[in-house]
Amino acid sequence: MTLDTVKHAESTPDTEQPYRELGLKDDEYQRIRQILGRRPTDAELAMYSVMWSEHCSYKSSKVHLGYFGRTTTEQMRSKMLAGIGENAGVVDIGDGWAVTFKAESHNHPSYVEPYQGAATGVGGIVRDIMAMGARPLAVMDSLRFGAADALDTRRVLPGVVAGVGGYGNCLGLPNVGGEVVFDPSYLGNPLVNALCVGAMRVEDLHLAHASGTGNKIILFGARTGLDGIGGVSVLASDTFSGDETTAGRKKLPSVQVGDPFTEKVLIECCLELFRSKLVVGIQDLGGAGLSCATSELASAGDGGMAIVLDRVPLRAKGMTPAEILSSESQERMCAVVRPEDVDAFMLVCAKWDVTATEIGEVTDSDRLVITWHGEVVVDVPPRTVAHEGPVYHRPLERPAWQDTVQAPTALTRPSTVELRDLVLRMAASPNLASRRWVTDQYDRYVRGGTVLAQPADSGMIRIDEETGRGVAVSLDSNGRYCKLDPYQGAKLALAEAYRNVAVSGATPIAVTNCLNFGSPEDPGVMWQFEQAVRGLADGCVELGIPVTGGNVSFYNQTGTTAILPTPVVGVLGVIDDVRRRIPTGIGAEAGETLLLLGTTDDELGGSEWAHVVHGDLSGLPPRVDLAGEKLLAEILRSGSRDGMVSAAHDLSEGGLAQALVEACLIGQVGARIFLDPDQDPFVQLFAESTGRAIVAVPRTEELRFTDMCTARGLPWRKLGVVDPESAALEIQDIGTFTLDELRTAWEGTLPALFD
Incomplete structure (x- = not known):
C-alpha cells in the first residue's frame, strides 16, 4: 500500500x-x-x-x-463546576457532592439501524458522564416517531425501545423517565435523545x-x-x-x-x-x-x-x-x-x-x-x-407561513354531554396513553437508588444513602408549540421540565438541552433555531438556573420536509432528603383534599385535543408565566418540607382531564371532582394552561397549605376529594369512570399497536 x-x-x-x-x-x-x-x-x-x-x-x-x-449571570454560575464546552455539565449539590448530566441525540443512526442506533446513543452519553469523573447513576430517553399506526413506525419504534432497554439494562443503570411522542413529521426521521446523570465528590471532577x-x-x-x-x-x-x-x-x-x-x-x-x-x-x-x-x-x-x-x-x-x-x-x-x-x-x-x-x-x-x-x-x-x-x-428568515399557522382555526368544540366520551378518547390517544409497554422493557430500579420513575412526573435518584440527598430530573418538549411560536415553545418546554421536577418536591437548579431541528441551510429553520435558543436562554434567566451544556442536531428532515422544531429540555433538581419526595399518584387516605393550583384559561392552540380530534395545528400556544412557575415550585417545596402535600401531578398535554386520569390510576384510588360552575367545563378539562398542578393535601393540613398559597399569591381552587372506596373517578355533571374503564383506555393503546 x-x-x-x-x-x-x-x-x-x-x-x-x-x-x-x-x-x-x-x-x-x-x-x-x-x-x-x-x-x-x-x-x-x-x-x-x-x-x-x-x-x-x-x-x-x-x-x-x-x-x-452572554445571558448567564454570575449568580447562575455560582453552583456550576463545569459548563458548555465540556463533555457534560457539572453542578455542586452540597455536602461535597457534585452531579453531572447531559443529553445527546442519536437520531439518524436510529433510523438506519434502530436497535444499535439507540443502544450506542445510550452508551455514548454514559461515557460522557464517565469522562467527568462520575459514576453514572441513571438514564432517561426522549423518543419521537412518526404516526403511531405508520408502517415505518412499527419498524423503528420496537428496535429503538429494545436498544435503549438492552444497553441500559446490561449496564445496570435504571431508566427513570422520559417521553414517547408521535407525530407525522418524525416519519423517516425519528428523534432518539438520551440523557445520563451521574454523581461524584467535588474533588473527583476530571476535565x-x-x-x-x-x-x-x-x-x-x-x-x-x-x-x-x-x-x-x-x-x-x-x-x-x-x-x-x-x-x-x-x-x-x-x-x-x-x-x-x-x-x-x-x-x-x-x-x-x-x-x-x-x-x-x-x-x-x-x-x-x-x-x-x-x-x-x-x-x-x-x-x-x-x-x-x-x-x-x-x-x-x-x-x-x-x-x-x-x-x-x-x-x-x-x-x-x-x-x-x-x-x-x-x-x-x-x-x-x-x-x-x-x-x-x-x-x-x-x-x-x-x-x-x-x-x-x-x-x-x-x-x-x-x-x-x-x-x-446562516441566513435566517421568519417563514412566510408563520402568520397563517398562528391564525386560530375555528374548531368545533364538544357539548357537555360529549365530554365523558372525550375523556376516554383522549386518555387512549397515542401521545397520552400509558407508556408502560415501553417502560416495562427498562429496568427502573436496578442499583436500589431509584426513588421515583415513570410514570412519575420526574425521575428521582438517591445520591447519598447516609443523608438521603438526591436529585430529580425531567426531559420535556412540545414540537407543536414550537412550530406555532419557537420562542415561546422553548420557554414552554423549559417550564414543563421545571414543573415536573418541582412537583416531586425537588428544587430545580440546572438545565441541559438537545436541540433538534431541520436543515440549517433553510432560513426558516435557522429562524426557528435562533428563536428557540433565545427563548430557552431568556427563560433560564427568569428562573435563575443555568444551561450547563447540551447538543444540537440539525438536518432532521426527509427530503424537504423538516420535523417539528423540537428543543428537548432537561432540568435537574436537588432534594435534601428523598424521603420527603412527593409521589405523582394520589394516596389511599379517604377524604384528602384535592386542590388545583394555578389559573386555567381558554388556551387550546397546539393542544392535544386539537391534534387528536381535529388533526389541527394552529393558533398560539399557551402563555408561559415563569414567575408563576417559580412560585409554584417554591410552594411545592415548602409543602414537601413541612409534610403538607401527600401527592402532586403537573398539568400539561391533555389538561386537567388527563392529569386526573393519571393521578387516580397511578395511585389506584378514586376521587370525586367538582368543576367550577363559572367556567366552561370543556375548557376546564382540556385547556393546556401552564403553571398548574393538582395536589392532594391531608385534611389536617388544608387550611395551613391554602393560607400559604393565598399569602404568597398563588391562585388555588378546591377541586375535590380522594375517595378510595368508590374505585372510580367521578367528575360532577360529566360522568363516573371506573378505574378499570380508565385503565383499559389508558393502557391498551401501545400494546395494540406494537405487540
Whole structure:
C-alpha cells in the first residue's frame, strides 16, 4: 500500500481528493489547504471532515449558542463546576457532592439501524458522564416517531425501545423517565435523545485536556474496528433523501455496534483509575472517534501531542490510518497519564480485563503529529481541527407561513354531554396513553437508588444513602408549540421540565438541552433555531438556573420536509432528603383534599385535543408565566418540607382531564371532582394552561397549605376529594369512570399497536 504521507502530500499538490464525498464544501477544503500550506493527507482529510461536520463542530449553531453564555449571570454560575464546552455539565449539590448530566441525540443512526442506533446513543452519553469523573447513576430517553399506526413506525419504534432497554439494562443503570411522542413529521426521521446523570465528590471532577510535556496518552477499552466509520459525525450532518428502502439506506455510513458488557467493565475500571488518582485528563471516544479524542485533548491542553497510530489495537485487518482515525467503535476512552503512573494504570486495566495501550505522549510543540509505521500521516495544529472549524452565519428568515399557522382555526368544540366520551378518547390517544409497554422493557430500579420513575412526573435518584440527598430530573418538549411560536415553545418546554421536577418536591437548579431541528441551510429553520435558543436562554434567566451544556442536531428532515422544531429540555433538581419526595399518584387516605393550583384559561392552540380530534395545528400556544412557575415550585417545596402535600401531578398535554386520569390510576384510588360552575367545563378539562398542578393535601393540613398559597399569591381552587372506596373517578355533571374503564383506555393503546 502507498501511504499518502505528509511528505508525499507536499510534493503532489494537484492530486484530486474526495472531500465532497466526505461532506466538506469547496471553501472548507480550500481553508484546510491554507491552514496546512499544502493539500491534506488522506488521514488529515478524514480528521477534518469528521471534526468539521455539523454534528461535531456546531458550525451553523455556534453564533447562536453564544447567547447562553452572554445571558448567564454570575449568580447562575455560582453552583456550576463545569459548563458548555465540556463533555457534560457539572453542578455542586452540597455536602461535597457534585452531579453531572447531559443529553445527546442519536437520531439518524436510529433510523438506519434502530436497535444499535439507540443502544450506542445510550452508551455514548454514559461515557460522557464517565469522562467527568462520575459514576453514572441513571438514564432517561426522549423518543419521537412518526404516526403511531405508520408502517415505518412499527419498524423503528420496537428496535429503538429494545436498544435503549438492552444497553441500559446490561449496564445496570435504571431508566427513570422520559417521553414517547408521535407525530407525522418524525416519519423517516425519528428523534432518539438520551440523557445520563451521574454523581461524584467535588474533588473527583476530571476535565478533557492533555497537559504536562512527557505525559503519556493511553487508549483503553474496546478494540477499534470498521463499524461506525464516519458514523454519527457524517450521518447527522445531512438530510435523508426520502428513500426509506433498504437499498436507499445502504449508501449511508455504517452505524456503530455496541457491547454494553464491555462498557460496564469500562465504567468500573475508570472509577478505580479516578480513585487511584492515575488520570490527568480523559476523553471518551464517541462521534469522530480517535480524531476527536486526540485533537480535543491536545487543543485543550498546554502543548501538542505525538501519536503512534500503528499501536492502536484493531479488530479488523487492513485498516488505513484514515479509517482508524474516523472509526466510531464504541466503549473506548483516551487518558493522559503521568509517566510514573503508567504501570499502575496498566495494572488497574489488567485487573478489569480492559485492553490498554500507550499510543503517544504530550509534547512541547503546538502540533498534533500522528505516525503510521514510521511515516508522518498527520501534522496539524490541533485547535484548527477541534475548535477552530468553520463558523457560519446562516441566513435566517421568519417563514412566510408563520402568520397563517398562528391564525386560530375555528374548531368545533364538544357539548357537555360529549365530554365523558372525550375523556376516554383522549386518555387512549397515542401521545397520552400509558407508556408502560415501553417502560416495562427498562429496568427502573436496578442499583436500589431509584426513588421515583415513570410514570412519575420526574425521575428521582438517591445520591447519598447516609443523608438521603438526591436529585430529580425531567426531559420535556412540545414540537407543536414550537412550530406555532419557537420562542415561546422553548420557554414552554423549559417550564414543563421545571414543573415536573418541582412537583416531586425537588428544587430545580440546572438545565441541559438537545436541540433538534431541520436543515440549517433553510432560513426558516435557522429562524426557528435562533428563536428557540433565545427563548430557552431568556427563560433560564427568569428562573435563575443555568444551561450547563447540551447538543444540537440539525438536518432532521426527509427530503424537504423538516420535523417539528423540537428543543428537548432537561432540568435537574436537588432534594435534601428523598424521603420527603412527593409521589405523582394520589394516596389511599379517604377524604384528602384535592386542590388545583394555578389559573386555567381558554388556551387550546397546539393542544392535544386539537391534534387528536381535529388533526389541527394552529393558533398560539399557551402563555408561559415563569414567575408563576417559580412560585409554584417554591410552594411545592415548602409543602414537601413541612409534610403538607401527600401527592402532586403537573398539568400539561391533555389538561386537567388527563392529569386526573393519571393521578387516580397511578395511585389506584378514586376521587370525586367538582368543576367550577363559572367556567366552561370543556375548557376546564382540556385547556393546556401552564403553571398548574393538582395536589392532594391531608385534611389536617388544608387550611395551613391554602393560607400559604393565598399569602404568597398563588391562585388555588378546591377541586375535590380522594375517595378510595368508590374505585372510580367521578367528575360532577360529566360522568363516573371506573378505574378499570380508565385503565383499559389508558393502557391498551401501545400494546395494540406494537405487540
